[in-house]
Amino acid sequence: MIKLTSKGPVLFKQKRSGLDNNIFICYKFRTLFVSENQDNTQITKNDNRVTKFGCFLRKTSLDEIPQFLNVLKGDMSVVGPRPHMLIHTKEYSSIVKNYMLRHLVKPGITGQAQVNGYRGEVKHIEDIKKRVQLDIWYIKNKSLLLDLKIIYLTFIFFIK
Helix, strand or coil, X not given: CHHHHCCCCCEEEEEEECHHHCEEEEEEECCECCCCCCCCCCCCCCCCCECHHHHHHHHHCHHHCCHHHHHHXXXXXXXXXXXXXHHHHHXXXXXXXXXXXXXXXXXXXXXXXXXXXXXCCCCCHHHHHHHHHHHHHHHHHCCHHHHHHHHHHHHHHHHC
């Protein structure tokens, strides 16, 4: 469907910050029309770069499925802090205290911040501060039981 509804590759590949702030290539299904600024510009609500089928993929979070390839490669975990674009890691680390602590664990497909409603566009500095606070809480309390709870809550969150 991605190929039928817009020109370009099916997979979107983007450099992201991972464990120990090492750079890795994060895979997603492409939801935007191909453009030059896709590695530097955050998606916003009602963004005109999103394709019609991409809108469906983003609403259902199905665009994240290729990140399981990142898990198999060892770059990501199923649960952990969401990886950010390199430009955002640089920006947020300079304005949010303890931001870089997020890189003490592998980034995840889902995480504590996401199941608490902190996902998508960062409109205000308080949004990223709360995400970082929840990410650090996760790192301090990381366990198999917590990971299972977050996975369960992810399904519940997206079923609604």
